[in-house]
Amino acid sequence: MATDEKIMADDLRIQQGITREQPFHIQVNGQTVTAYPGETIAAVLLAQGWKMFRHTLLSGEPRGPFCGMGLCFDCLVTLNGEPNVRACVTFAKPGDKVERQI
Amino acid sequence: MPELRPTPLTVIGAGPAGIMAAHTAAEAGVDVTLIDDNPLPGGQYYRQSPPEFKFSNPTDAQSGRVDAPSVLNKLPHPKIRTLHKTLAWGVFDQHNLALADGEQSFLLPTDRVVLATGAHDRPFAFPGWTLPGVLGAGAALRMIKTQWVLPGKRVLLAGLGPLQLALADALIKAGAEVVCVAEAANPFQSWKQLPKFWGHWDRLQEAVTYSSALLKHKVPFLFNHAIVEACGREQVESVKIARLDGQGSPIVGTEKIFEVDAVCLGYGLLPSIQLAAAFGCELSFDKRLGWYSPIHDRNMESTRQGIFVAGDLTDIAGAKVALLEGQIAGLTAAHQLGAFDKKTLDERIAPLLPKLRSLNRLADALREIYAFRPGLTKVAKDDTLLCRCEEITLGQVKEAIANGATDVNQVKLVTRAGMGYCQSRFCSVLIAPHVAEATGRDLSDLSPFMVRPPIQPIPLKILAADAAAKAVQ
Numbered sequence: 001m002a003t004d005e006k007i008m009a010d011d012l013r014i015q016q017g018i019t020r021e022q023p024f025h026i027q028v029n030g031q032t033v034t035a036y037p038g039e040t041i042a043a044v045l046l047a048q049g050w051k052m053f054r055h056t057l058l059s060g061e062p063r064g065p066f067c068g069m070g071l072c073f074d075c076l077v078t079l080n081g082e083p084n085v086r087a088c089v090t091f092a093k094p095g096d097k098v099e100r101q102i
Numbered sequence: 103m104p105e106l107r108p109t110p111l112t113v114i115g116a117g118p119a120g121i122m123a124a125h126t127a128a129e130a131g132v133d134v135t136l137i138d139d140n141p142l143p144g145g146q147y148y149r150q151s152p153p154e155f156k157f158s159n160p161t162d163a164q165s166g167r168v169d170a171p172s173v174l175n176k177l178p179h180p181k182i183r184t185l186h187k188t189l190a191w192g193v194f195d196q197h198n199l200a201l202a203d204g205e206q207s208f209l210l211p212t213d214r215v216v217l218a219t220g221a222h223d224r225p226f227a228f229p230g231w232t233l234p235g236v237l238g239a240g241a242a243l244r245m246i247k248t249q250w251v252l253p254g255k256r257v258l259l260a261g262l263g264p265l266q267l268a269l270a271d272a273l274i275k276a277g278a279e280v281v282c283v284a285e286a287a288n289p290f291q292s293w294k295q296l297p298k299f300w301g302h303w304d305r306l307q308e309a310v311t312y313s314s315a316l317l318k319h320k321v322p323f324l325f326n327h328a329i330v331e332a333c334g335r336e337q338v339e340s341v342k343i344a345r346l347d348g349q350g351s352p353i354v355g356t357e358k359i360f361e362v363d364a365v366c367l368g369y370g371l372l373p374s375i376q377l378a379a380a381f382g383c384e385l386s387f388d389k390r391l392g393w394y395s396p397i398h399d400r401n402m403e404s405t406r407q408g409i410f411v412a413g414d415l416t417d418i419a420g421a422k423v424a425l426l427e428g429q430i431a432g433l434t435a436a437h438q439l440g441a442f443d444k445k446t447l448d449e450r451i452a453p454l455l456p457k458l459r460s461l462n463r464l465a466d467a468l469r470e471i472y473a474f475r476p477g478l479t480k481v482a483k484d485d486t487l488l489c490r491c492e493e494i495t496l497g498q499v500k501e502a503i504a505n506g507a508t509d510v511n512q513v514k515l516v517t518r519a520g521m522g523y524c525q526s527r528f529c530s531v532l533i534a535p536h537v538a539e540a541t542g543r544d545l546s547d548l549s550p551f552m553v554r555p556p557i558q559p560i561p562l563k564i565l566a567a568d569a570a571a572k573a574v575q
Contacts, residue, residue, distance in 0.1 A: 012251050012252040012253075012254070012255070013250060013251050013252075014246070014250040014251065014252065014276045014277065016277075017157055017158050017159060017162060018155055018156070018157055018158075018162070018250050019155070019156040019157075019158075020154070020155060020156075021154050036154070037152070037154035038151070038152025038153070038154035038155050039152070039249060039251075040249060042245075042249075043245065043249040043251045046245065046251050046252075046253060047251045049363075051234035051235040051254075051337040051338075051363075051364070052234040052336045052337050053234070056493060058492075058493045059493050061232060061493075062233065062234050062336045062337065063232060063234060063490075064234030064235065064237075064337065065234075065237055065241060065245075066232075066236070066237050066238060066241065066490070067222060067223060067237075067238050067240070067241055067528075068237065068238060068240065068241025068242070068244045068245060069146070069222065069240070069241065069244065070139065071222055071524055071527055071528075071558070072490065072523070072524050072527075072528060073491065073522075073523030073524060073559070074232075074490065088241075091152070
């Protein structure tokens with residue numbers, strides 16, 4: 001758990017006033033990342049400080065969460081092989097394999 | 103498509119307005135179907151954290167809203183069938199709603215409808231606004247208050263209106279560094295609006311609390327400033343703000359640069375009018391919003407009989423107004439469905455009206471102070487994207503106009519702007535002012551993009567789930 005503790009120390013999760021349940025792992029572009037029950041995939045990635053979720057198909061410019069309510073489709077990721085899933089309205093599950101579309 | 107049990111009244115949106123509309127009608131004996139695309143009711147104002155999170159302060163589970171239980175406890179209700187995680191994506195002949203959940207699409211036959219679809223962050227286009235790390239103020243608040251994750255460590259806020267102060271306060275409390283708050287309005291020039299705040303001491307108190315938090319942390323709070331550029335390779339790394347002239351245009355030579363890892367844009371909210379437009383409800387242009395909202399009468403009935411509108415969809419007047427408008431819509435719908443006579447309806451609505459008037463006076467003052475000034479559209483350059491989805495620049499929009507396009511729908515047909523993922527929610531309001539300017543017309547003379555179902559993208563496998571199941575049989 002040493003790596004987890006390190007991630008905990010400098011991730012962007014707010015610690016004060018909240019108790020989260022037992023964490024689990026998901027894979028993001030092959031890298032193991034900690035997630036907590038109740039977190040969206042966008043929250044898990046943002047907690048790592050990862051703001052870029054994909055490159056656009058047309059010009060290839062980088063994009064990340066913008067509206068945070070499922071309307072703008074800028075936070076699209078590939079989830080367990082299914083492309084174009086909105087990370088901001090999709091909850092992370094143990095064992096999820098997320099590909100940032102980059 | 104499979105069909106659900108018909109319902110006398112459908113309420114779309116389970117925020118403050120929708121919950122009150124559904125509950126008021128249900129209490130009057132009407133069977134109600136309440137539809138919401140979120141996993142939990144509450145909308146944005148009373149947005150609930152995931153049940154897996156436990157808080158030392160219980161109100162934190164409901165975005166810190168002290169009055170949330172008095173609204174959220176109205177559900178569940180024996181007369182209300184609630185469909186969560188369900189999107190209303192279209193309507194056929196006013197009485198058949200097209201819905202979709204994560205699995206399939208279905209039809210809901212309904213007699214009356216209350217639309218309480220709320221609002222979303224107003225987009226603000228400037229060079230670099232599509233960079234990762236640049237996000238809406240509403241998005242940032244949701245990330246902090248319901249997911250308990252910070253959008254960044256060094257954050258600049260730019261926008262228009264009091265939501266910025268609430269966000270700055272939340273960011274500071276959560277441990278982020280707020281490097282600057284750039285407010286595009288100058289409230290001190292609007293002292294004539296002050297009397298409208300009389301009696302609304304809670305709102306003034308809120309403003310004082312938030313402002314003193316900024317003072318305490320020595321956060322520069324600049325009036326009459328707007329964001330003009332964001333720079334970075336794969337995400338935002340620095341941002342430029344500038345002072346504004348009387349029209350709201352940035353003044354060259356007044357720029358200041360800040361290093362940041364996130365930028366929150368709080369340029370106000372826009373009513374989410376897509377469904378209202380799909381229903382054929384007439385829209386009117388609000389000069390201070392600089393955008394459209396559905397026309398309604400005193401009873402919150404739209405120009406389509408039996409179709410009601412309530413909450414931020416009608417006027418961006420906030421949660422307290424939404425609660426009252428929801429009640430009025432719910433009561434009138436119940437009356438039309440035979441729950442009680444006209445005299446009873448009037449008696450029940452009468453005590454709500456003075457409160458609504460007083461709150462609307464305050465909302466008016468805020469809209470006046472924080473009006474979106476025309477010069478703010480000058481921040482976009484020719485190579486700035488106006489349509490994020492189809493990646494259409496201001497230059498391409500200008501070219502379409504030069505080639506003869508005279509309204510936003512023609513710009514859409516020529517450029518594809520507005521045809522992408524967001525279905526024009528974000529680009530429509532950005533493109534219209536440039537069309538107005540180039541064609542010499544008033545913004546209010548233009549109409550927004552036409553709305554066609556589905557009002558939000560739905561995977562084909564969900565639309566065709568029923569047909570696919572039948573094919574297997």
